[in-house]
Amino acid sequence: MSDINRRNFIKAAGLLGAAAALPFNPLRAAQKEITVGFLYVGARDDFGYNQSHAEAAAQVKKMPGVTVVEQENVPETVAVQRAMEAMIRQDGASLIFPTSFGYFDPHVLKVARRFSDTRFAHCGGLWEKGKHPMNVGSFFGYIDEGQYLNGVVAGHMSKSAKLGFVAAKPIPQVLRNINAFTLGARSVNPDITTSVIFTGDWSMPVKEAEATNSLIDSGCDVITCHVDGPKVLVETAEKRGAMTCGYHASQAKLAPEGYLTGAEWNWVTPYQEHVRAAINGEPMINFLRGGLKEGFVKTSPYGPAVSAEAKKNADAVKAQMLSGDYVIFGGPLKNNQGQVVIAEGTDYKQTAVELERMDYLVEGVRGQI
Amino acid sequence: MAESELSIFLLALLAGAIRVGTPFLFVSLGECLTEKGGRINLGLEGILVTGAMTGYAVSYLSGSPWLGVLAAGLSGLALGLVHGVICSLPRVNDIAFGIALILFGTGLAFFLGKDFIQPSAPMLPSIPLGFWSDDTRVRSALNVNVLFFIGVALAFVLHWGLRGTRWGLVLRLVGDHQDSAQALGYRAAGVRILATGVGGFLAGVGGAYLSLYYPGSWNEGLSSGQGLMAVALVIFARWQPINCLWAALLFGAAGAVGPALQAIGIGWGYYLFNAIPYVLTLAVMVITCRPDRTLSGAPGELSLNR
Numbered sequence: 001m002s003d004i005n006r007r008n009f010i011k012a013a014g015l016l017g018a019a020a021a022l023p024f025n026p027l028r029a030a031q032k033e034i035t036v037g038f039l040y041v042g043a044r045d046d047f048g049y050n051q052s053h054a055e056a057a058a059q060v061k062k063m064p065g066v067t068v069v070e071q072e073n074v075p076e077t078v079a080v081q082r083a084m085e086a087m088i089r090q091d092g093a094s095l096i097f098p099t100s101f102g103y104f105d106p107h108v109l110k111v112a113r114r115f116s117d118t119r120f121a122h123c124g125g126l127w128e129k130g131k132h133p134m135n136v137g138s139f140f141g142y143i144d145e146g147q148y149l150n151g152v153v154a155g156h157m158s159k160s161a162k163l164g165f166v167a168a169k170p171i172p173q174v175l176r177n178i179n180a181f182t183l184g185a186r187s188v189n190p191d192i193t194t195s196v197i198f199t200g201d202w203s204m205p206v207k208e209a210e211a212t213n214s215l216i217d218s219g220c221d222v223i224t225c226h227v228d229g230p231k232v233l234v235e236t237a238e239k240r241g242a243m244t245c246g247y248h249a250s251q252a253k254l255a256p257e258g259y260l261t262g263a264e265w266n267w268v269t270p271y272q273e274h275v276r277a278a279i280n281g282e283p284m285i286n287f288l289r290g291g292l293k294e295g296f297v298k299t300s301p302y303g304p305a306v307s308a309e310a311k312k313n314a315d316a317v318k319a320q321m322l323s324g325d326y327v328i329f330g331g332p333l334k335n336n337q338g339q340v341v342i343a344e345g346t347d348y349k350q351t352a353v354e355l356e357r358m359d360y361l362v363e364g365v366r367g368q369i
Numbered sequence: 370m371a372e373s374e375l376s377i378f379l380l381a382l383l384a385g386a387i388r389v390g391t392p393f394l395f396v397s398l399g400e401c402l403t404e405k406g407g408r409i410n411l412g413l414e415g416i417l418v419t420g421a422m423t424g425y426a427v428s429y430l431s432g433s434p435w436l437g438v439l440a441a442g443l444s445g446l447a448l449g450l451v452h453g454v455i456c457s458l459p460r461v462n463d464i465a466f467g468i469a470l471i472l473f474g475t476g477l478a479f480f481l482g483k484d485f486i487q488p489s490a491p492m493l494p495s496i497p498l499g500f501w502s503d504d505t506r507v508r509s510a511l512n513v514n515v516l517f518f519i520g521v522a523l524a525f526v527l528h529w530g531l532r533g534t535r536w537g538l539v540l541r542l543v544g545d546h547q548d549s550a551q552a553l554g555y556r557a558a559g560v561r562i563l564a565t566g567v568g569g570f571l572a573g574v575g576g577a578y579l580s581l582y583y584p585g586s587w588n589e590g591l592s593s594g595q596g597l598m599a600v601a602l603v604i605f606a607r608w609q610p611i612n613c614l615w616a617a618l619l620f621g622a623a624g625a626v627g628p629a630l631q632a633i634g635i636g637w638g639y640y641l642f643n644a645i646p647y648v649l650t651l652a653v654m655v656i657t658c659r660p661d662r663t664l665s666g667a668p669g670e671l672s673l674n675r
Binding site for chain 1: 374377380381384385388389479483486487489505506509510579583584585586588589590591593624625627628629631632633634636637639640643
């Protein structure tokens with residue numbers, strides 16, 4: 001008995017060893033092929049969020065051994081579950097990038113529990129250990145750094161000391177951007193206020209145009225946004241002679257006069273990390289974050305209207321961010337109801353998960369969640 | 370301060386009524402004409418989106434926004450004629466085909482429109498009616514697009530045409546009582562096909578307004594149900610073209626309420642305010658559509674009355 005047991009043990013161990021060795025075999029690794037699925041909530045070329053993802057997906061496509069399947073206009077409903085399932089079953093995708101915030105809970109979580117061999121790298125969600133499956137990961141960029149820099153430039157350029165922000169929905173990431181933009185502007189001039197208009201959804205062109213016009217009518221002279229496609233907003237503001245700060249991708253082409261700078265994504269960095277991990281058989285990266293320093297986000301080149309002083313100030317802040325020791329959300333910080341939300345002496349670094357649960361608007365923001 | 374905020378708000382409503390209301394005006398006039406002939410075309414939503422895409426594409430390729438408007442109208446005419454012809458076949462339900470046309474029109478537009486999301490097409494010009502004012506806000510609010518005036522004129526022309534011309538009378542006769550029209554020797558099917566086609570033309574122009582003037586960009590989320598709301602709006606307007614004008618302005622203003630309130634600092638309940646046009650549509654439907662009676666002014670041959 002014991003003899004057979006030992007033999008079986010050796011056999012099994014040998015097999016295990018061979019299996020474990022396979023992924024590390026350089027020849028095999030070079031040949032290993034992987035199908036990666038991308039899902040977008042809107043059109044791939046919307047001058048905004050989806051375009052920023054699709055541009056990075058195009059880079060992923062160039063990686064050796066990688067096949068990319070894409071689906072656009074997938075709503076944040078049960079439709080995304082079907083789309084993911086189709087990618088897994090029909091296209092054989094083993095790594096899925098569901099790129100819209102609303103996909104995460106419950107859709108990605110549900111599908112991930114059923115397909116435990118597939119990796120789901122969700123953009124924007126907050127993966128929590130113990131609560132969420134291990135084959136799910138969330139990655140995101142600290143684009144509020146870019147919005148803070150937008151705010152610094154806007155603070156210098158605004159004559160009316162009133163800024164406008166067109167936002168889709170009051171979710172933590174959006175609130176963080178509104179707050180960072182406002183804090184950046186108020187670091188230049190503490191009297192500046194930001195008026196916020198929520199349109200209710202990620203892509204509402206008519207509402208966005210109305211919101212932009214209303215903000216300009218109420219005296220705002222620099223407008224920025226957090227909606228899926230800033231094209232309408234930037235074009236409307238340019239027509240009205242107002243300045244804009246971009247978001248997601250560069251909209252400089254759309255507003256040659258009024259475009260100041262912009263906060264842009266650089267998704268190719270986290271994408272490549274995930275794809276490499278999947279190809280090499282490394283464990284799923286469950287939590288991945290990065291800002292300017294890590295190359296997850298970047299800023300648009302300054303527009304012609306930006307003053308030398310604004311550039312100098314923004315560049316100085318940016319340099320600090322790149323060295324990794326700049327704190328945007330430090331105490332004491334009050335919300336716009338007058339309550340203290342970050343106590344004196346508390347500094348939240350960019351990596352602090354408290355910031356990803358943000359549910360307030362800071363002092364100086366005109367608007368309600 | 371409060372007074373200036375009120376004036377900003379009212380100005381936003383006025384400007385919004387015109388800016389946001391113009392597509393409603395065109396689509397509802399088109400639907401009014403179609404329904405006067407006794408047919409319902411729910412597919413105007415699909416036609417609107419196709420028109421928006423066609424208008425943008427042609428304006429971009431040809432460099433002339435007016436050519437874009439014309440092309441948008443013609444694409445609407447084509448889809449309208451399809452609806453008209455197919456619904457003239459026996460036992461075809463116009464509501465069901467209308468829904469099919471919504472899906473077909475939007476799908477076609479998304480498919481063909483892929484390449485036109487990125488480029489910027491030349492826009493339609495506007496008339497600066499606010500030249501007398503020093504206030505840039507007033508000037509901007511009174512920058513009114515030419516299409517709006519065409520729409521207003523059209524409302525009056527249709528109002529007169531439906532009452533005072535032979536064409537109008539035939540259309541209404543066909544819509545009200547098909548048997549009488551046939552007894553008089555008019556071919557109901559032909560008249561309806563024509564009315565649906567022209568209705569489609571107008572809806573296509575409404576789409577071109579969206580993509581070529583306000584908000585002035587083509588993408589797949591451009592329409593937020595304007596085409597469907599216009600159908601409710603026609604019922605609300607009791608099939609009167611001039612009432613369509615007022616109803617379109619009302620719906621336009623309702624669409625501007627949400628952003629305008631937030632701009633003056635009233636931040637609560639924006640989901641509610643943003644939903645006003647849809648709530649208004651529902652309310653109109655509930656109030657006007659009662660099973661126990663037909664609506665005053667409704668054409669007798671409409672499938673929702675039979």
